Amino acid sequence: MTRVAFYGSSLLSSYWNGAATYYRGIIKAMAAQGYRVTFHEPDAFDRQSHRDIEVPDWAEVNVWPATPEGLAAAAAQAADADIVVKASGVGYADDEILRQVMAAARPDALRIFWDVDAPATLAEMRQNPNDALRRMLPDLDLILTYGGGDPVIRAYRELGARDCVPVYNALDPATHHPAPPQPRFQADLGFLANRLPDREARVAEFFLRPASALPGRQFILGGSGWQPEHLPGNIRCLGHVRTGDHNAFNCTPRAVLNVARDSMAATGFSPATRVFEAAGAGGCLITDYWEGIELFLKPDEEVLVARDGQDVADFLTNLPPERFGQIGQAALRRVLAEHTYDRRAEQLHRVLTDAAAKAKAAAPLRSEVAL
Template identity: 65%
Template sequence: MKIAFYGSSLLSSYWNGAATYYRGLLGALAQRGWDILFLEPDAFERQQHRDIDPPDWAEVMVWENSVTGCTAAMARAAEADVVVKASGVGVYDDVLLGVFDRARTDALTVYWDVDAPATLAEVRTAPDHPLREVLPRIDHVLTYGGGDPVVQAFRALGARDCRPIYNALDPVTHHAVAPDARFSADLALLANRLPDRERRIEQFFLEPAASLPQRRFLLGGNGWGDKAVPENVRAIGHVGTAEHNAFNCSPLAVLNVARDSMAEVGFSPATRVFEATGAGACLITDHWEGVEQFLTPDVEVLVARDGQDVAAHLASLTPERARTIGQAARARVLADHTYAQRAAVVDRLFRSRLEARHERSAA
């Protein structure tokens, strides 16, 4: 059976934090027998900054960033048993909602939201938002996170079914490697510069750096070139996914900072949480509701409610304790939070709904 998945990019993580999620989850679904077709636009220079070539488990269609290209991509929905439109494709997002009209009558239709809190905030302020018309007539909404608040909000907008499918770990991709001097630091953060996260990064990363001038801080990600930072912060720009393991294994600790909307709603662990802990890093995360559902505070993760907490954690952290926390976190995510486990949930959902639909058609 075939899944046609319309998303931002499978091939590039350039200005595309969802790449790890797509690769881990769809790769695990392919291992469960699904034929994967991923359709992504040629936009935002992502094709010039590819991290991977098309994997052997997926067909990737890179469509021209034009109405003609979008239309050609949408036509391929008719091939699939499951048609998925992800949020945040970046171009023609409203137009692409029409892909559900191109699906076969026996196909499942799924809206997969990789930033549900932000989507919901946008829809609430727009009575004529096209998603309002789409949600009641498609089969499922799946989300990157958000827990019960997001589920209830989508149902209130008319969604028939909504389920979180959280980020996770692909242990083949993210694992421990030898430290790399290029990424040596006391605290490292990998995050693109985005308007809805910049203030939190100032609070949780740049302010602690300024308060600890003797410690070394490393900032990876796009967009920071013209940002004023303390002298002990080294900004290195985009870090490709092939170097994420070394980035996570080289510093004393790694920081996670949630976007505003995800921090506000909670239950939204970023891909970075599992990339870092899967590599055995000692993770410090900003506080968000539900963190203990994924990692045990003070045992598998250090939780900070503000920049002072980050500075205090770092000031007292020894290499021995960092290793202990990192090892405990890695054991936890391998046991409870892998993409193979997430994909098993999606696989059961899709197959059971398709089987029920076919039985009704045959009756």
């Protein structure tokens, strides 16, 4: 069994951690492929008191103290792994985690940086020639990304990466699926997202503007960081919505909204986790436009694509009620057929197998350099 040491933000909590669903889906599917993953996450940002899941049977979890000593102890465990992964966006000592875990990795281990926010990571590396990741890129075996397509692949290679492969978000049908509607989620449009500066203007356009234009319609907003007193009166703020409630949230409103962060929309080919969660629940998704959406869902048949807030308002006003359900069911059929994490894990296994063979061939040279 291939042992993987995975250093990321959190597997157990989605609190201020948008990558949680992605990590869970990928790692669970990797376990089915024969990988034994230990997820190393710092005890930071109060995530452990907001756990969505307990330690699953498909992964081991090491919650380490967010201190220099805790980091050193966690990083040392990389020496036991065949594959060592450092994910972006841990939020605590990211550069130091990267340095220490890759230094601890065995010469024959596969060394991977897994980028769950490629636009931000690439921007930082371009601005800072001394960025820790940028300096280490030539020594890493592989870059995996949450999305981005050819533009991100080219950018990473131009900065010195040996290879870069997108592993897109997907659906775990066991956790995200149709569910009975819940009265507390009744609305014409639901939107689930933490408040982030990189999304503020687009949220104002695609969510707040339609709410203001349709005072007779009901809107619900889930996620952390929102201030109800600054929003239109027909928006109900729910605060943090636990992952276990996402299915009902996506099923209950007439439609649910996805709004990409500015950088993700500009990069394209970066479907948010929310896209597959909503489709997997059979919800009708309205998304802002970003390049590449048609690779995942067919506009007007499996998803509604809005160019601005007026489009969102027009969908809610002009489409017959049954149309929303038809679009949601079409999306569900598509993601079950093509966009499950099992499919992604099959792709990932092929990529890792090839990269591991190259890493083992380079192991003697690595040993000489280390000496």
